[in-house]
Amino acid sequence: MNIKEVAKRANVSTATVSRTINNTSFVDPKTAKKVWKAIDELGYHPNTHARSLASGRSRILGLIVSDIVNPFFPELVKSFEDVVTQHGYEILIANTDYCATRMALCVKRMVERQVDGVAIMTSEMDGASIEALAHKSIPMVFLDVGTVGHLVSNINIDYAQGIDEAVRHLLGLGHRRIGFISGPNNLKSARIRRSAFIECLDKYGLVENEQLIFAGNHKFDGGLAAMHHLLTAERPPTAVLASNDLTAFGAIRAIRLAGLRVPDDVSVVGFDDIDPAHFAEPPLTTVRLSRSDLAEKAFHALMYSVNISTPAGREFVVETHLVVRESTGSVPLDE
Amino acid sequence: MNIKEVAKRANVSTATVSRTINNTSFVDPKTAKKVWKAIDELGYHPNTHARSLASGRSRILGLIVSDIVNPFFPELVKSFEDVVTQHGYEILIANTDYCATRMALCVKRMVERQVDGVAIMTSEMDGASIEALAHKSIPMVFLDVGTVGHLVSNINIDYAQGIDEAVRHLLGLGHRRIGFISGPNNLKSARIRRSAFIECLDKYGLVENEQLIFAGNHKFDGGLAAMHHLLTAERPPTAVLASNDLTAFGAIRAIRLAGLRVPDDVSVVGFDDIDPAHFAEPPLTTVRLSRSDLAEKAFHALMYSVNISTPAGREFVVETHLVVRESTGSVPLDE
DNA sequence: CTCTCTCATGTAACCGCTTACACCCACGAG
DNA sequence: CTCGTGGGTGTAAGCGGTTACATGAGAGAG
Numbered sequence: 001m002n003i004k005e006v007a008k009r010a011n012v013s014t015a016t017v018s019r020t021i022n023n024t025s026f027v028d029p030k031t032a033k034k035v036w037k038a039i040d041e042l043g044y045h046p047n048t049h050a051r052s053l054a055s056g057r058s059r060i061l062g063l064i065v066s067d068i069v070n071p072f073f074p075e076l077v078k079s080f081e082d083v084v085t086q087h088g089y090e091i092l093i094a095n096t097d098y099c100a101t102r103m104a105l106c107v108k109r110m111v112e113r114q115v116d117g118v119a120i121m122t123s124e125m126d127g128a129s130i131e132a133l134a135h136k137s138i139p140m141v142f143l144d145v146g147t148v149g150h151l152v153s154n155i156n157i158d159y160a161q162g163i164d165e166a167v168r169h170l171l172g173l174g175h176r177r178i179g180f181i182s183g184p185n186n187l188k189s190a191r192i193r194r195s196a197f198i199e200c201l202d203k204y205g206l207v208e209n210e211q212l213i214f215a216g217n218h219k220f221d222g223g224l225a226a227m228h229h230l231l232t233a234e235r236p237p238t239a240v241l242a243s244n245d246l247t248a249f250g251a252i253r254a255i256r257l258a259g260l261r262v263p264d265d266v267s268v269v270g271f272d273d274i275d276p277a278h279f280a281e282p283p284l285t286t287v288r289l290s291r292s293d294l295a296e297k298a299f300h301a302l303m304y305s306v307n308i309s310t311p312a313g314r315e316f317v318v319e320t321h322l323v324v325r326e327s328t329g330s331v332p333l334d335e
Numbered sequence: 336m337n338i339k340e341v342a343k344r345a346n347v348s349t350a351t352v353s354r355t356i357n358n359t360s361f362v363d364p365k366t367a368k369k370v371w372k373a374i375d376e377l378g379y380h381p382n383t384h385a386r387s388l389a390s391g392r393s394r395i396l397g398l399i400v401s402d403i404v405n406p407f408f409p410e411l412v413k414s415f416e417d418v419v420t421q422h423g424y425e426i427l428i429a430n431t432d433y434c435a436t437r438m439a440l441c442v443k444r445m446v447e448r449q450v451d452g453v454a455i456m457t458s459e460m461d462g463a464s465i466e467a468l469a470h471k472s473i474p475m476v477f478l479d480v481g482t483v484g485h486l487v488s489n490i491n492i493d494y495a496q497g498i499d500e501a502v503r504h505l506l507g508l509g510h511r512r513i514g515f516i517s518g519p520n521n522l523k524s525a526r527i528r529r530s531a532f533i534e535c536l537d538k539y540g541l542v543e544n545e546q547l548i549f550a551g552n553h554k555f556d557g558g559l560a561a562m563h564h565l566l567t568a569e570r571p572p573t574a575v576l577a578s579n580d581l582t583a584f585g586a587i588r589a590i591r592l593a594g595l596r597v598p599d600d601v602s603v604v605g606f607d608d609i610d611p612a613h614f615a616e617p618p619l620t621t622v623r624l625s626r627s628d629l630a631e632k633a634f635h636a637l638m639y640s641v642n643i644s645t646p647a648g649r650e651f652v653v654e655t656h657l658v659v660r661e662s663t664g665s666v667p668l669d670e
Numbered sequence: 671c672t673c674t675c676t677c678a679t680g681t682a683a684c685c686g687c688t689t690a691c692a693c694c695c696a697c698g699a700g
Numbered sequence: 701c702t703c704g705t706g707g708g709t710g711t712a713a714g715c716g717g718t719t720a721c722a723t724g725a726g727a728g729a730g
Contacts, residue, residue, distance in 0.1 A: 002686050013710045018688060025689095028708060048447045049387040050686035053715045058384070069610060074409045081430065090444065093428055095416065109425065112383045220614045249614045256616065275404060279555045279584045281591065281616040337716055348680045353718060360719095363678060385716035388685050 001044055010038035021046060052114060060090045061302060062115040064106050066122035068095040070218070070246060071274040072291070073121075076143075079295035080119065087299070089116070096124045098184075103129060111136055117302035119143055123187045139305030141298050141313075144189045153301035153313035155294065157189070160196040162287035162320030163241070166269045167200040169285070169322055170239045174331035175267065179212040179237030181226040181247050190218070193243050193271070212237050216247045223250020231258050238266060238331050245270035245277050245286055252280075252327070263329035273323055283325035293318050336379055345373035356381060387449060395425045396637060397450040399441050401457035403430040405553070405581060406609040407626070408456075411478075414630035415454065422634070424451070431459045438464060446471055452637035454478055458522045474640030476633050476648075479524045488636035488648035490629065492524070495531040497622035497655030498576070501604045502535045504620070504657055505574045509666035510602065514547040514572030516561040516582050525553070528578050528606070547572050551582045558585020566593050573601060573666050580605035580612050580621055587615075587662070598664035608658055618660035628653050 007014045012031060020027050020035040027035075038044075052058040063080055065073040081091050092115055094106035103124035110118050111132060118133065121143040133140055134151050141153040148154045170178055180197045183190025194213070201208050211233045216222030223242055227250065230237055242248035248270030255266050262268055262282060270277055270286035277284040297316040304314055342349045347366060355362050355370040362370075373379075387393040398415055400408040416426050427450060429441035438459035445453050446467060453468065456478040468475055469486050476488040483489045505513055515532045518525025529548070536543050546568045551557030558577055562585065565572055577583035583605030590601050597603055597617060605612055605621035612619040632651040639649055 003688095004686080014687075015689075015711080016709060019709090022688085026707065031708080045443065045447050047388070047449065047686050049384040049393070049449065050715090051688080052384040053382070053388055053717085054686075054688040056688090056715075068409045068413055069406070071404070071406055071409075071611075074403045074406075077428075078403055078430065093412075095413065108380065112380050114382065114384065220610075246614075249611075252616065253614060275555075276406075276584075276611045279581075279588060281587065338718095339716080349717075350681080350719075351679060354679090357718085361678070366678080382716050385685090386718080388687085389716075389718040391685075391718095 010034045062110040062118035076291045079291040119298040141301040148313040155316045165322035175239040179240040181216045181242045183243040220250040223247035227251035227254035267328040285328040345369045397445040397453035414626040454633040476636040483648040490651040498531045500657035510574040512572045514575040516577045518578040555585040558582035562586035562589035602663040620663040
């Protein structure tokens with residue numbers, strides 16, 4: 001079942017069938033009708049490989065993430081898929097697992113599949129990979145932190161905004177010793193969150209205390225270990241900000257294991273607002289980073305590069321906002 | 336950059352290059368070396384579209400799931416991706432969102448992309464879709480419940496085993512009124528879990544009590560609503576089995592909202608053992624369904640159909656086992 | 671020394687589609 | 701009546717691989 005058979009049945013040339021399907025040029029409505037009828041009757045589906053090969057465009061957009069198992073990413077995948085399919089594109093998902101080697105494989109896949117663009121939310125991306133994609137004229141958009149450049153757009157997440165809201169929230173509850181569990185130090189976006197936090201302390205007249213800042217790994221176990229460490233400080237924090245929700249869950253576990261309660265003894269704030277945050281016990285106060293906003297802007301950034309022949313990238317901003325739930329409360333009375 | 340340039344540089348024909356890459360027939364080691372050298376120097380990657388078009392095989396396996404946001408599925412995706420990439424395949428993910436219309440679109444995508452096989456873990460699959468795939472000679476494997484047939488294999492999940500362990504565990508803790516929150520009734524696998532539970536009651540001499548069985552929707556809100564309902568029974572259950580973990584989380588929330596504690600007042604058992612189960616508060620006692628086991632068997636089932644020209648499907652079994660954590664405890668003293 | 675036979679390689683058709691280009695025809699202007 | 705003009709369609713050359721078939725070079729047998 002191919003375009004030739006459709007052409008034969010409709011009594012037209014394959015070119016006309018192709019033009020009808022893609023409406024790339026004017027086709028007499030009567031002819032078009034015949035063609036669609038033939039397509040229907042034969043149950044014809046164009047072969048995407050042949051299509052991509054002939055046209056040079058695959059109508060696929062890649063999405064590279066660092067950890068498909070962190071609920072943030074499936075949620076992002078879903079949002080991205082929604083907007084992308086609405087516009088006739090498909091999505092190719094790749095998972096780096098925080099590993100540079102796998103990152104390289106992901107890029108290789110993207111090149112081989114000739115994706116029309118790729119959205120990247122992971123920090124394993126290095127110069128060589130960017131170069132490899134740029135060399136094939138594949139537009140990129142970084143959903144995190146990056147630099148706009150040739151073929152690469154950037155979506156800046158306004159971490160500072162959400163962190164500021166979180167810190168103000170905690171200050172309002174009377175907290176003065178606020179801890180911070182950062183992401184892995186080699187992760188640029190993690191460093192940004194960390195410095196946003198430190199700036200905040202400064203802004204509100206709190207002194208930075210090295211003992212109250214500790215690195216996790218953006219996963220449960222890292223949060224657990226980090227919080228465990230923070231609790232051993234001379235004067236442990238009465239509230240803690242975690243650099244993502246999984247870390248916050250780990251922190252909560254550590255607090256419980258130490259025989260303390262959340263939020264009665266220690267308040268916890270997460271970051272991302274993944275689904276499990278609202279069904280956790282207690283429901284997690286966290287900074288929401290909108291997946292749909294991110295996905296939409298990523299798509300537009302890519303489309304911009306695909307359609308406009310200008311290879312220059314563009315810049316976007318996604319805001320973040322605090323969502324108050326039940327993992328934060330007033331500072332303990334004895335403080 | 337294409338195979339011709341490689342051929343020219345290595346002073347051989349394109350056929351030899353192709354044969355070297357795919358080692359589909361003997362190539363003189365010296366020649367092969369030259370070819371690989373040229374490939375390296377030029378940074379050549381074969382174009383997958385051209386490859387698929389010419390060979391008729393895409394080296395892509397599809398994976399259709401019902402809800403990418405339920406953590407069970409990303410975990411399955413990861414496992415499946417691991418085994419699949421080890422064997423030189425790639426994976427195309429499709430998400431039905433529990434919706435029949437989207438299911439049809441997913442199947443269309445699979446056909447258009449000419450996947451070499453598809454693994455299906457969703458119940459939206461209907462006869463027409465199976466027919467569509469079979470018509471294109473695409474092997475299928477159902478990771479759930481299905482019937483083995485022409486080109487379709489099946490992986491039976493031994494729900495009864497895990498549910499039996501769970502019920503015995505609860506009986507051992509002294510529970511006699513055990514509730515059950517099932518999945519949506521239109522879902523075959525949900526009905527199977529439900530009847531496995533009922534058979535269990537019978538086996539251990541408990542009477543089935545209609546009031547203690549209520550349907551959820553395999554999501555948090557459904558579990559919440561169902562548990563809320565169960566708690567209004569004349570004599571509410573002292574323990575509850577949920578048909579998946581998200582449902583269990585919802586149930587726990589309902590229990591807390593009613594002013595009761597888990598496990599002191601009501602014990603809760605989940606199903607799946609998704610990641611969040613072990614970092615929930617309290618850590619969830621649940622029945623583990625191994626993703627890697629599932630993924631591996633799915634892959635082998637598909638490979639069997641792809642390699643052996645026999646279009647007959649095969650049958651596999653995946654076991655399930657109880658994982659005891661902290662959401663279950665002894666029946667309250669006043670019972 | 672010639673004849674097979676085998677192994678390694680080359681030649682070229684083909685996979686299913688897109689698209690540049692050529693073509694035809696109808697129509698209005700000169 | 702001839703000559704653009706442009707809309708609608710067909711022809712055919714690719715896109716970048718795979719693979720059936722042809723070919724040529726040695727090796728061993730007679």
